Amino acid sequence: MKKLYLMITIILFSMLIMNCGKQAVREEQVSESQVVQQGEQLPDTTIKEAETLPTKVETTMVETTAVVPSYPTEAETSKIQEKEGKLEEVLEVITPGDSIDVMYMVRPNDYLIKIAKNEYGVAWMWRQIYKWNIDKIGDNPDLIYPFNEFLLKKPKDKANPVEYDFYDYVVKSGETLWSIAEKEYGNNYAWIVILHDNADKLDFDLRKLQPGTVLKLRTRLW
Template identity: 50%
Template sequence: MKMKKKLQLSKILVIFAVVVGLIVGCSKEVVEEEPVREEPTPVQETPEEPVAEPVLKEPEPVLDETIAPVESATAHSASETLEEREGKLEEVLELISETDSVNIFYMVKPGDYLSLIAKNEYGNIGMWRMIYKWNRKKIGDNPNIIYPFHEFLLKKPKNTANDLEFDYYNYMVRANETLWSIAGKEYDNHYAWIVILRDNADVLGPNIDHVLPGTVLKLRTKLFN
């Protein structure tokens, strides 16, 4: 009995071992035949966002707010009127100078200029052109440069022209005095020596650089009237 049991047990073990071997062999075949392949995870590409094209804005027109200067009609007409008046006055004086006018002498004051003389003598600054025309040889090419105590020729109507009259006093020249020094002392302006020369041309003669002591000169009580 014991032998039978052992034989049965050994058969069972053999059968079990065979079964286990078959199971293991089958599992290997399955593994070898069907290897598990790991598929790569698909990388999802992130779609690039479309770049927005820059919107070109048309430049807005710039309005020039600068206001063009508007010439005043009144000022323009006044300017024309002034020019017309100056032109008419010059024409009248031209006619007067040819027919019914007299020449007078005007001595230039310190600080004078032609337009100021024209305003004071004729009431119109535009007359400086006529004064320059009458005295161009004496003034020269530049009407802006005139010298004090020079005499200009002016033309005035006979009925308005006034003779220039001066009061004088006698002055006796001392030793070492000159017309320059006498003008500085008596007239407070050395350049007025030319006035002394004009007023005493008959006494001085050509020797004006060396005035003899004792010479009697006539000097004005006032340089300008």
């Protein structure tokens, strides 16, 4: 019986020792895990401290070049002055006052905008030219014929009326105004010029052109 009690006592004592050892191991594991958790928090602290550091600002030098003002050349200045002069001329013509009538003969390949640019320096004056000559041009301003004469208005102090010199031409048998224009002016469409210049003799009637008729022809057309 005593032996039985002794064995039970030994067994209980052994179990007590084993329980104490397990508890010690658990405490060590808990402490190690706490250390690991505390160690994991260190990088967060380091990161926060790094984020609070002032950022480095890089500055770059930007090269700037001085803008040198460009001045018009002598040729450009001359063109500007010429345009300004033509514009003043246009304004003088549009404004009722000291303007006179001059005649302009339409050249081959002319059109109203081209005439306006050449005579007044601005394209929009073609409307005024059309207004002055609507009786000759008709309803279509795009259709004009060479060797017709248009009325233009110019300031008195700038107008340069064209003056023509004439010579006599005796009509030969078989000739027409068409053939005479081709022979003397180099363009048979210039027959209309001969007709106008000799209206006093022909009275705009081509049947009155007879051999021996003396016509006056221009030494030049323009």
